[in-house]
Amino acid sequence: MQDLHRQLIEGRADVPRVGSVVELESIPRYTVLDADGSAVAPVVPYLRGLILDDNRPLTAKSYAYDLLRWYRLLWFLGVPWDRATEAEASALVGWLRVAPNPQRR
Numbered sequence: 001m002q003d004l005h006r007q008l009i010e011g012r013a014d015v016p017r018v019g020s021v022v023e024l025e026s027i028p029r030y031t032v033l034d035a036d037g038s039a040v041a042p043v044v045p046y047l048r049g050l051i052l053d054d055n056r057p058l059t060a061k062s063y064a065y066d067l068l069r070w071y072r073l074l075w076f077l078g079v080p081w082d083r084a085t086e087a088e089a090s091a092l093v094g095w096l097r098v099a100p101n102p103q104r105r
Contacts, residue, residue, distance in 0.1 A: 004077060005087055009094025015072045021064045029057040030064040032071060042081055043067050069096070 007013035018035040028047035032040040043064070050060045073092050074081055 002087075005091040008073070008091045009098075011095075011098035013095075014099070015069075015076045015095060017072070018075060019068055019072060021061065021068055023061075027051050028060050028064075030061045032064055032068045034071070035075070040067070040071055043071075 004013060008015070019040070020033050021030055022033055023030055028044065028051050031047060032043045034040055046067075047060045047064060050063060051057065070092060071081065073095065074084060074088060077088060077091070079088055
């Protein structure tokens with residue numbers, strides 16, 4: 001597991017693009033789906049809270065994409081969200097630093 005974390009941080013591994021962000025007709029306006037198309041349960045109340053706290057829908061959309069990246073990393077590592085540690089957070093930050101991003105071009 002440690003080696004996979006290091007590979008991500010060094011850009012020698014990439015996180016599979018599974019799951020998606022979808023727009024809903026209800027609150028929250030956006031949510032994260034896993035690879036099977038099911039809503040990621042912990043995300044729904046979090047994004048709902050953002051909207052109910054008077055944040056704009058596009059704020060929730062942006063957070064949904066951030067959460068999708070986080071969950072993709074956790075799924076890749078096989079770590080449940082409630083068991084994530086500083087090691088997974090470091091792997092995410094390291095991977096984001098080296099992952100291709102068209103906006104950086």
